[in-house]
Amino acid sequence: MYETFSPQMAQVGAWIGFYQDLEGSGFSEPRGGWKWISGEPITFTGWTGQEPNNQGGAEDWATLELSNGCCEWNDLGPTSGGFPEGGVPGISERDLAPPI
Numbered sequence: 001m002y003e004t005f006s007p008q009m010a011q012v013g014a015w016i017g018f019y020q021d022l023e024g025s026g027f028s029e030p031r032g033g034w035k036w037i038s039g040e041p042i043t044f045t046g047w048t049g050q051e052p053n054n055q056g057g058a059e060d061w062a063t064l065e066l067s068n069g070c071c072e073w074n075d076l077g078p079t080s081g082g083f084p085e086g087g088v089p090g091i092s093e094r095d096l097a098p099p100i
């Protein structure tokens, strides 16, 4: 995965489908209310250092970072320092089984 995505992700990271539901039960900053968009249970988190930290007050999307060591998570959002215009790329999972 690193070799495939690292050229684009090295600067900004990539959203991994993990987000903070600001209206969901259990929401609190910075660690409460995180969910997978797929609805799958949370069995692992990979936050780096002091993340999630809700820097600037609106970091609600988890991104995979490659610039500070491979594959650790950081919460990002429009209030993040250096947040790129146009947002960050995302990684999605896709079922390759043919439809029945």
Ligand SMILES: [Ca+2]
Pocket (backbone or CB within 6 Å): 020, 029, 030, 054, 057, 058, 059, 060, 075
């Ligand atoms: Ca947040």
Ligand SMILES: [Ca+2]
Pocket (backbone or CB within 6 Å): 051, 052, 053, 054, 055, 059, 074, 075, 076
């Ligand atoms: Ca952060």
